[in-house]
Amino acid sequence: MADQNSDTENIFAGLVESEEATITFGDDEDSQLLEAKEHPAGSNETGDSQAPPDFSDLFDEERPVEMSAAPDFSSALDQVEDEKFSTFEKLLTDKPQPIFKNKNYYKILLNGEGESAKHVHSMLGNFLKADDPQDRTMHRGRLTPAYWDFAASVASKVTRKLPVPKILLLRFGILLPTAISAEQRMLISRIPYKTSCDEPVYYADEWLKAVAFGRVSASATDETKMPSKNKGAKVSAMLDKARGRYDAQIQVVKNYVSEMQTQERIMKEQVELLLRHQPMNRYDNLPAPYDDAQKNGLSELNSNIRRLNNLNRQLSTAYKELDSVSDQLEKLRREENDQDDDAAADTQAVGEEMNTVRQMAKLCVGRQGNHFPMLLKQYFIPNIRDIGTKENVVNTLAEVEALDPDVFKRTFKQQTNRIVPNIILIPCYGDTGICWEPFERHNRATSRGRLAIPVFPKDLRVAVISALGDLRWQVAKEKAQHYWMEEGLTGWYYQDFSDKKRKGDVKDAFIQDYILWITKESEGTQKMERDVRSIFWRYVPFPQNVKDKLKNRGFVYNELYKKDQNRAISDGY
Structure with a gap:
């Protein structure tokens, strides 16, 4: 192995400029954290006392999803409306x-x-040494599959504490650090790796590790899979179902609480009415008997009392069911936490998920995009706001949700929950984000589904919006099922698409219109066709404050605003 390392070093020395190939450590304490020795052949990289430092020194390790305690029902009725992203003001660390x-x-x-x-x-050596454009193109094509095979080999070891270079390969596609400029290296070294993020946003290495330990389920594919023998994955699946039952039961309790509060408010008004007696002037203003309205109130009070008794019994039963579901959920959480990580790791699932990540990268890039997987300096601008970091993605998601407040809301069996999908940050040069699946096939009510966002897009905001547009379309289509061409958002849009004989894929057209809806129409810039704008106004509505602003921005928006008022009056909205 020592001879191989020597040969590797000699070959590599001729591939890059000498001043860049001799990057050395600084003298400060932080620099000493990353000093590493070569490993003997066949040794475990993490078992040697001279191994690279723990990744936890610089990066956050994946943590199991914590189940929050049951909400306070005094304020739970508006919980869905109040939930929102916690945005980040600081995008870079002060010290690289x-x-x-x-x-x-x-x-x-x-x-x-x-x-x-x-x-x-x-393959990398041949690519870097090629001077002729045709030869360089040929070697570029050969390097791409070699890169993905190498990345798959690295990914198979994510259950260990990998050295930093291997993590950066999976996270940002950095195969050769001197292939990017000093300015770009400085930028990447200042990206926070210990981000305190409560949202389900993952870098590729974090996602693969979560799949390996069964903390999230593997992404669905068209291929038929053998039943998983990984206990962690089975527990995770049971945990997801238990969370779904818990959320559903919480909503049942909320409904009973809401109805009880309504009945109590009515009773309070009726009692206040009973207490208001007219004075009898003839007899020193003694209180008069109940009038007709108060007599009717007495009858209604009896009905309300019976209704409250029934609601109280139903609420008691609902709480008992909630206790049972909550106990089962806690038991599964303890079982998940007590598992031995090494024993629970599913390396086969990681290999399959890595192939899925590669497919996600292809979809994000598109047919005509740049499919080269290795990070090169000419392919991205060293501006932090253009890179798909966790902080930037969460901030962009918050901006879009402020304009489309229903984008993460899902109604199942008359129960509405805000469910943010799992978001995987893919190291590629894709132009658009995608929705891989809107929700898991076995838990349509509360499962997160998953989106893929490229880390190095041309326009990060457009990439995030396109992924959410894809999510919007797929959720609406699944909701309408086999009537998707006739009902709801997809039905109206498909009919307009067909009537105007527009070319291309209907979903792609919808996503492009969704991008215009969020980026242009929300600001009063009319870029959409009249009929399409009307569909979006009703089925992908802006919040009321945006509508109030737009009604003064032109005749078109004013007319749509008036239609809203007419529908509200007729109770047909």
Whole structure:
């Protein structure tokens, strides 16, 4: 192995400029955290006392999803409306992490990956040394599959504490640090790796690790899968179902509480009416008997009391059911936390999920996009707001939800919940985000589903909006089922699409209109066709404050606003 490392070092030295190939550590304490030694052949990278530092020194490790306690019912009735994202004001750390200062960075990355490392190293050398454009294109095409094979080899070890270079390969596609400029390296080294994020947003390495330990289920594919023997995955599936029952039962309790509060408010008004007696002037203003309205109130009070008794019994039964579901949920949570991570890791699931991540990257890039997987300096601008970090993505999601407040709301059996999907940040140059699945097939009520967002898009805001547009379409289509061409949002849009004989895929057209709806129409810039705007106004509505602003921005919006008022009056909205 020592001879192989020596050969690797000699070959690599000729591939890059000498001043960049000799990156060294600084003298500060932070720099010393990342100093690493070479490993002997066949050794465990994390078992040696001279192994690379724990990833937890610089990065957050994946944590199980914590189940919150039962909500306070005094304020729970408006919980769905009050939920929103916690945005980030700080996008970069003040001090950069010394993650690129190890001169053995490249060797640490290749070490322990066997034939896939040799192959990708050979293909990378041919690509970098090629001067002729045709030869460079040929070697570029050969490097791409070699890169993905190497990344799959690295991904199979995510259950261990990987060295930083391997994490950065999965997270940002950094195969060769000198392939990006010093300015770009500085930017990446300042991206917060210990982000305190309560939202289900994952970098690729974090997502693969979560799948390996069964904390999230593997993404659905068209291929038929064998039943999983991973106990962690089974417990995770049972936990998801238990959360679904818990959320559904919480909504049942909320409904009973809401109805009881309504009845109590009516009774309070009726009692206040009973207490108001007219004075009898003839007899020193003594209180008069009940009048007809008060007599009717007495009869209604009797009915309300019977109704409250029934509601009280139903609420008591609902709370008992909630206690049972909550106990089962707590039991599953303890079972998940007590599992031994190494024993629970499902390496086969990681391999399959890595293939899915590769497919997600292809869809994000599109047919005509840049499918080269390795991060190169000419392919991204060193501006933090253009990179799909957790902070930027969460901030953008908050902006879109402020304009489309129903985007994460899902109604199932007359119960509405706000469900933010799992969001996977894919290291690619994709132009658009995608919705891989709107929800899991076995839990349509409360499962998160998943979106894929490219880390290095041309326009991050457009990439996030396109993913949410895809989510909007798929949720509406699943809701309408086999009537999706006739009913609801998809039905109205499909009929308009067909009547005007528009070309292309109807979903792609919807996503492009959704982008215009959020980016242009929300500001009063009319870019959509009249009929399409009317469909979006009703089925993808802006919040009332935006509508109030738009009604003064032109005749078109004023007419739509008046239609809203007419529907409200006729109770047909």
